[in-house]
Amino acid sequence: MREGALYRAPRPYQVPVEGGTLDREHGAFGASPVPGPDGRVLFERGGSSWLRRGYRGPDARDVWLFTPGVPAEHAFRRLTGWAGNDGQPAWVTYDRMVFLSDRDGTMNIWRKGLSEPADAPGEQLTRLPDDVTGFDVSRDGRTLFLTAWDRLYRLDLTKPDASPEPLEVT
Numbered sequence: 001m002r003e004g005a006l007y008r009a010p011r012p013y014q015v016p017v018e019g020g021t022l023d024r025e026h027g028a029f030g031a032s033p034v035p036g037p038d039g040r041v042l043f044e045r046g047g048s049s050w051l052r053r054g055y056r057g058p059d060a061r062d063v064w065l066f067t068p069g070v071p072a073e074h075a076f077r078r079l080t081g082w083a084g085n086d087g088q089p090a091w092v093t094y095d096r097m098v099f100l101s102d103r104d105g106t107m108n109i110w111r112k113g114l115s116e117p118a119d120a121p122g123e124q125l126t127r128l129p130d131d132v133t134g135f136d137v138s139r140d141g142r143t144l145f146l147t148a149w150d151r152l153y154r155l156d157l158t159k160p161d162a163s164p165e166p167l168e169v170t
Contacts, residue, residue, distance in 0.1 A: 041066040044087035061087040081118035092141040107131040
């Protein structure tokens with residue numbers, strides 16, 4: 001939100017860990033940027049609130065991929081095409097991601113290959129009755145940790161049909 005624009009949406013910036021000048025990553029509006037190890041960036045576009053249940057329309061969130069260093073017409077690719085909200089992406093491997101979606105009426109975690117068409121649904125990883133409110137993937141891409149309501153869960157991404165396991169924290 002650094003630039004004063006008529007369209008009030010963020011643009012991704014980066015700054016060196018040592019400090020320095022903020023550099024805009026690209027010119028597209030978008031939020032939740034997640035850089036990959038190879039320089040590509042996952043991010044979400046759209047501004048519909050996650051709390052707006054059942055919204056289907058032009059402001060719904062979608063996950064996009066930005067590849068720096070390629071011609072502008074090929075630098076951006078939409079990865080999800082659900083009519084509702086898809087967002088908060090995270091890398092699992094070089095060619096796979098996980099993201100939050102309200103496709104089943106509740107916000108749950110889905111996994112998808114980056115080479116799959118945008119309209120391909122991907123694989124639903126969680127089927128929790130309460131919304132997933134946050135998640136992160138381990139550095140090696142093998143484990144996902146998530147929160148739903150007042151619980152913390154661990155999900156093994158290496159096992160097909162794995163279910164989230166509640167973690168007890170005292």
